[in-house]
Amino acid sequence: MGPRHGHRKAGRGLHEVALTNEFDLIARYFSRPAPTTYLGVGDDCALMPSVPGMQLATSTDLLIEGRHFFSGAEPRSLGHKALAVNLSDLAAMGATPAACLLGLSLPELRPDWLEAFADGFYALADAAGCPLVGGDTTRSPAGIVVSVTVLGHVPAGKALRRDAARQGDDIWVSGSLGAADIALRLLTGELPPDPALLAATRAALEHPEPPLALGAALAGVAHAALDISDGLLQDLGHILQASACGAQLEYPALPVAAALAALPAAQQLRAVLGGGDVYQLCFTAAAARREQILALARSCGTRVSRVGRITARQDGLQVLDAAGRPLDALPSGFDHFS
Amino acid sequence: MGPRHGHRKAGRGLHEVALTNEFDLIARYFSRPAPTTYLGVGDDCALMPSVPGMQLATSTDLLIEGRHFFSGAEPRSLGHKALAVNLSDLAAMGATPAACLLGLSLPELRPDWLEAFADGFYALADAAGCPLVGGDTTRSPAGIVVSVTVLGHVPAGKALRRDAARQGDDIWVSGSLGAADIALRLLTGELPPDPALLAATRAALEHPEPPLALGAALAGVAHAALDISDGLLQDLGHILQASACGAQLEYPALPVAAALAALPAAQQLRAVLGGGDVYQLCFTAAAARREQILALARSCGTRVSRVGRITARQDGLQVLDAAGRPLDALPSGFDHFS
Numbered sequence: 243m244g245p246r247h248g249h250r251k252a253g254r255g256l257h258e259v260a261l262t263n264e265f266d267l268i269a270r271y272f273s274r275p276a277p278t279t280y281l282g283v284g285d286d287c288a289l290m291p292s293v294p295g296m297q298l299a300t301s302t303d304l305l306i307e308g309r310h311f312f313s314g315a316e317p318r319s320l321g322h323k324a325l326a327v328n329l330s331d332l333a334a335m336g337a338t339p340a341a342c343l344l345g346l347s348l349p350e351l352r353p354d355w356l357e358a359f360a361d362g363f364y365a366l367a368d369a370a371g372c373p374l375v376g377g378d379t380t381r382s383p384a385g386i387v388v389s390v391t392v393l394g395h396v397p398a399g400k401a402l403r404r405d406a407a408r409q410g411d412d413i414w415v416s417g418s419l420g421a422a423d424i425a426l427r428l429l430t431g432e433l434p435p436d437p438a439l440l441a442a443t444r445a446a447l448e449h450p451e452p453p454l455a456l457g458a459a460l461a462g463v464a465h466a467a468l469d470i471s472d473g474l475l476q477d478l479g480h481i482l483q484a485s486a487c488g489a490q491l492e493y494p495a496l497p498v499a500a501a502l503a504a505l506p507a508a509q510q511l512r513a514v515l516g517g518g519d520v521y522q523l524c525f526t527a528a529a530a531r532r533e534q535i536l537a538l539a540r541s542c543g544t545r546v547s548r549v550g551r552i553t554a555r556q557d558g559l560q561v562l563d564a565a566g567r568p569l570d571a572l573p574s575g576f577d578h579f580s
Numbered sequence: 581m582g583p584r585h586g587h588r589k590a591g592r593g594l595h596e597v598a599l600t601n602e603f604d605l606i607a608r609y610f611s612r613p614a615p616t617t618y619l620g621v622g623d624d625c626a627l628m629p630s631v632p633g634m635q636l637a638t639s640t641d642l643l644i645e646g647r648h649f650f651s652g653a654e655p656r657s658l659g660h661k662a663l664a665v666n667l668s669d670l671a672a673m674g675a676t677p678a679a680c681l682l683g684l685s686l687p688e689l690r691p692d693w694l695e696a697f698a699d700g701f702y703a704l705a706d707a708a709g710c711p712l713v714g715g716d717t718t719r720s721p722a723g724i725v726v727s728v729t730v731l732g733h734v735p736a737g738k739a740l741r742r743d744a745a746r747q748g749d750d751i752w753v754s755g756s757l758g759a760a761d762i763a764l765r766l767l768t769g770e771l772p773p774d775p776a777l778l779a780a781t782r783a784a785l786e787h788p789e790p791p792l793a794l795g796a797a798l799a800g801v802a803h804a805a806l807d808i809s810d811g812l813l814q815d816l817g818h819i820l821q822a823s824a825c826g827a828q829l830e831y832p833a834l835p836v837a838a839a840l841a842a843l844p845a846a847q848q849l850r851a852v853l854g855g856g857d858v859y860q861l862c863f864t865a866a867a868a869r870r871e872q873i874l875a876l877a878r879s880c881g882t883r884v885s886r887v888g889r890i891t892a893r894q895d896g897l898q899v900l901d902a903a904g905r906p907l908d909a910l911p912s913g914f915d916h917f918s
Contacts, residue, residue, distance in 0.1 A: 281739070281741065284742070284822070285673065285741055285742050285743075285806075285822075286639060286668075286669040286670075286672040286673050286742075286805075286806055286807060287637040287638055287639040287669050287670060287672075287673040287675060287730075287732070287739075288637070288638050288639065289635045289636065289637055289673070289734070289739055290635065290636050290638075291635060291636075291736070292630035292631055292632065292633075292634050292635065292636050292733075293630055294630065294632050295630075296630050297627045297628065297629060297630065298627065298628050298629075298630050298636065298731070299625035299626070299627055300625055300626050300628070300679070300681060300713070300714060300729075300731065301624060301625040301626065301681075301714055302681040302682075302683050302714060302715060302716055302727065302729055303683065303716050304683035304684070304685050304716045304718055304725065304727055306685050306718065306720045306721070306722075306725065308721045308722075309685075309718065309719065309720065309721055310718075330624075331624040331625050332624075332625060334624040334625075335623065335624050335625040335627070337625060341638070343638060343639075343640040343729060344640075345640050345641065345642035345727050346642075347642050347644050347647075347725075375638070376638060376639055376640060377640060378640055378641050378642045380642055380644065380647065380648075381647060382644050382647065382722075383644070383646045383647055383722075383723070384644075384646075384720075384721075384722025384723055385721070385722055387642065387644065387685075387725050387727075389640065389642055389683050389725075389727035391638075391640055391681060391729040392625075393636070393638065393731075394625070395630075396627070398629070401619070401625075401627055403619065403623055404622070404623050404624075405623075467624075468623075468624055469624060484622070484623075
C-alpha cells in the first residue's frame with residue numbers, strides 16, 4: 243500500500259533513523275502529562291474514565307496549510323485556533339471538554355515553530371480543561387496538516403442538537419459578529435490596507451475564544467445550537483433545515499463588533515450576516531427562558547443578544563430592518579434557505 | 581489566520597459555492613446512519629452513550645499521500661487500511677471498537693474514487709462494529725490526507741498497557757510476520773519483480789485484518805501488548821523500555837508467513853524481525869495463562885505463537901537461534917534496545 247510503513251505515533255521507519263529520532267523529539271513537545279485518571283500520550287491508545295449519566299460528544303477537524311490557514315501562519319495562533327475551532331463544536335453541543343487528540347504533519351522540523359505551536363495549543367487546552375491525551379506526529383511531503391479531535395461530556399438527553407428548534411423560540415447569538423471576516427478580507431487584500439482596523443479585528447480571526455462555559459450551561463436549557471463558522475445566515479440555515487422551521491432575524495438586534503462601527507453599512511451587513519470564522523454560538527430557546535439565559539450568560543461572563551425568533555418553515559429565513567421590513571440585499575448563503 | 585474560513589464539516593466558504601456543493605456531496609458518501617443510541621454525522625458533534633465500568637480508549641492517525649501510501653493507491657484498500665491501522669491500536673489496548681471519525685482532504689473530486697474509498701472503509705467498520713459517527717471533508721491543495729480517530733471501550737483497569745510486562749512473562753505474537761514487508765519491497769523495487777510472491781504477500785500489506793476479538797479477549801488476561809507496526813524488534817523494544825525489562829526471542833518459534841518460505845534466510849529474518857505494517861499483536865502474559873490464551877485464540881479464530889520470554893532489564897533484547905545462541909546480524913532497530 244505505501245511507500246512507508248511505520249507511520250505510527252512518531253513516524254518511524256526502516257530507512258529514516260535520523261529523521262525518526264527527530265520526529266520522536268517532536269512528539270515530546272506534545273507529551274505533557276495527562277490527569278492522573280487518564281492514560282495519556284505514549285501507548286497505543288489514550289484511556290479516560292467514562293462518566294455515568296453522560297453522553298460522550300466528539301468532533302474532528304482537518305486544517306490544511308494554504309486552505310484553512312495561510313502558509314507562514316504564526317504557529318502560536320495556529321496551535322490555539324486548531325483547538326479552538328474544535329472546542330467550539332463541543333460548546334455548540336452543550337458539552338464540557340474532556341480530552342483532545344492531535345495529528346500533526348510537517349514538511350520540516352523547526353523547533354521554534356513547534357514550541358510556539360505547542361504553547362498555543364496547550365495554553366487553550368489548559369484553560370479549557372481539555373488535556374491532550376494522544377496524537378500522531380509525522381512528516382508531510384506537502385504542507386502543514388493539523389487534525390484535532392475533541393471529546394467531551396454532556397448530560398444524557400440534554401445535548402443542543404440542530405434539529406431541536408421549535409416554532410416561537412427566541413434566537414440568540416453569543417459574543418459579537420463580523421470582526422473575523424473583516425480581518426480576513428484585510429489580510430487577503432480584498433479590503434484596502436487599514437492597519438488600525440486590522441489591529442482591532444485580528445484577534446477575532448486568529449484567537450477565537452469559544453464560549454465553553456455558556457455552551458455547557460445551556461445544555462437542557464436551550465433547544466437548538468450550533469457554532470457560527472460559516473456565517474450567521476448559512477449556519478442558522480442549518481438549524482432551520484434540520485428543525486424544519488423558518489426564522490426572522492432583527493438586523494438592528496445583531497451584535498456588530500465594535501471595531502466595525504466606522505465601516506459602510508453594506509460592509510457591516512455582509513460581515514455580520516455572511517462572515518464566518520466566528521466560533522460563537524447561535525442558539526434557540528423558549529421565550530420563558532429569557533431571564534434564565536441572561537443570568538447564565540452573566541455568570542459565564544459571555545455577552546448574549548436576542549436577535550430574532552423561529553417561525554414556520556414556509557416563512558423561510560427573513561432579516562428585518564428597524565421598521566420590520568425584510569432586507570433585500572443579503573450576502574450569499576441566504577439563497578439556500580429562502 | 582486563514583485564506584479560507586468556513587472550513588467546517590463540508591468545506592464551505594463564501595467564494596466557492598460550486599465546490600461547496602460538490603463537497604457537501606462528498607460528505608454524503610460518509611453519512612450512513614449510526615446506531616440508534618448514537619447521534620451520527622450531521623451535527624456539531626457526534627454523541628454516544630458512555631458505558632459504566634468501562635474506560636474509553638482512543639487513538640488517532642494521520643495518513644499522508646506519498647508518505648504513508650502510494651500516490652494512486654487503490655481507494656478501496658486505502659479506505660480499509662486507514663481504519664484498520666487505527667482499529668489495531670484498539671486491539672492492542674484490549675478495547676472493543678465503539679465508533680470512529682474520519683477526516684478526508686482531497687485535491688479533486690472523483691466520485692468513483694470516493695465510492696470505492698467509502699466502501700472499503702464501511703466494510704471494515706461494519707465488520708468491526710465500529711460505526712462512523714463524524715468527520716470533516718475538505719479540499720487539499722496538495723495530496724490526499726486521511727485522518728482517522730477511533731473510540732473503544734475496555735473494562736476499567738484491564739487495558740493492555742506497554743508498561744505492564746513482568747519478568748518471566750511469555751511473549752506471544754498473533755498472526756504471522758514478514759509478508760507486508762516483502763510486498764512493500766517488491767512494490768518499491770527494492771526486491772526484483774516476482775509476481776507470484778507479490779500476489780502471495782500483497783493482501784498482508786493492503787488489507788491488514790487486526791485481531792480485534794483476540795485483543796478484547798486478552799484484556800485482564802495478558803499483561804502488556806502493542807500492535808506490530810514498526811517491526812517486531814522495534815515494537816517489542818517499546819514494551820521493554822516502558823516496562824523496564826529485557827527479552828529473549830526464540831527465532832525458530834516466530835510465525836514466518838508461509839509466502840516467505842522460499843526466500844533466502846537473511847531476507848526472511850529481516851522481514852520477520854524488522855518488517856513493519858503487520859498490525860498483529862505482540863503481547864506478554866504469565867506462564868500460568870498459556871492454556872487460557874491458546875483457548876481464547878482458538879475461539880477467536882486467530883493464530884497465536886509463543887515466541888520468547890521477558891527477562892531482566894540488563895539482559896537487553898536477544899534473539900536466539902535453534903541452539904539457544906544469540907543471533908548477531910540483526911536488522912536495524914535492534915541497536916536501540918541492546
